[in-house]
Amino acid sequence: MNELWLKKWRTVRKELTRLLHEFNEVNQEDTPVLYEEVLSMKEQIERLHIEITRKYAQQWWSQIPTEDIRRLRVLLIGRPISPSVIHRRPDLSYLMLLLDLEDPNVIRIWAEMTEEKRKKTLDDLALLTKLSDEESQTENSWQKQEEVDTLAYAVLGLTSSATWQEIRQAYRDAVRRVHPDAGGDPARFRHIQLAYEHLTKIRKP
Structure with a gap:
């Protein structure tokens, strides 16, 4: 290290130490x-x-x-x-x-x-x-699976607390409402089918 720089630094440190010891002598109006x-x-x-x-x-x-x-x-x-x-x-x-x-x-x-x-x-x-x-x-992987499960329930207007009978009834009601033969949206109908198929795998007795 540059010896001159180090010497200057130690001088500053020594002066700061001295000032700290004299801090109580500072006038109140000078504090700001x-x-x-x-x-x-x-x-x-x-x-x-x-x-x-x-x-x-x-x-x-x-x-x-x-x-x-x-x-x-x-x-x-x-x-x-x-x-x-x-x-x-x-x-x-x-x-x-x-x-x-x-x-x-x-x-x-x-x-x-x-x-x-x-x-x-x-x-x-x-x-x-x-x-x-x-x-x-x-x-x-577990989180993604949980998200898929939650989405499947939501598509049928249900929560994970639904019984298997409620899942089956919700699916039947949804199919009647959105079936393409009855003028429903084909994409929406497909989503309902996929959701029911998924819930069948994880919930069917």
């Missing part, structure tokens, strides 16, 4: 002005923190082999980890501490791993994301 000054300084410090964090992260990223970085990013992009998978596989729970790649300290941990340890960790992460993907697909 001081507030605005401190707010401005806070924003500047936050910007400095962001920039230092970025540089710090870059330093550690440069120590991780490119292929490992690529694999790590591929594993994590758009792949939320399911909490229930962690519950099922507590041996993989340590990975949750290593997923925040915005945190330079996390990047540092990855960078300091031995090649063998990093390979094992990446393999564990691949397994964790695979399990989470499989669980997500199962949940999506």
Whole structure:
């Protein structure tokens, strides 16, 4: 690091520390002005923190082999980890501490791993994301099935609490109303047929 810059920074920090100790000496009428000054300084410090964090992260990223970085990013992009998978596989729970790649300290941990340890960790992460993907697909499949069921009831003007007799009666009434031979809409008639066929599969005694 530039020694002159570091020396200046330490001087500023020392002066800020001194001012904090003398804060009680500030006059009440000066407080609004001081507030605005401190707010401005806070924003500047936050910007400095962001920039230092970025540089710090870059330093550690440069120590991780490119292929490992690529694999790590591929594993994590758009792949939320399911909490229930962690519950099922507590041996993989340590990975949750290593997923925040915005945190330079996390990047540092990855960078300091031995090649063998990093390979094992990446393999564990691949397994964790695979399990989470499989669980997500199962949940999506269940959700889609639930949506189909709900739609089938709605087409007949019913809810899932309807009895099989009510389903059958609703179908017969709907057919009479919309049958094409009676001037009904063919598309609507087909929807009613499909809904009844579906409910027959999941509800018929």
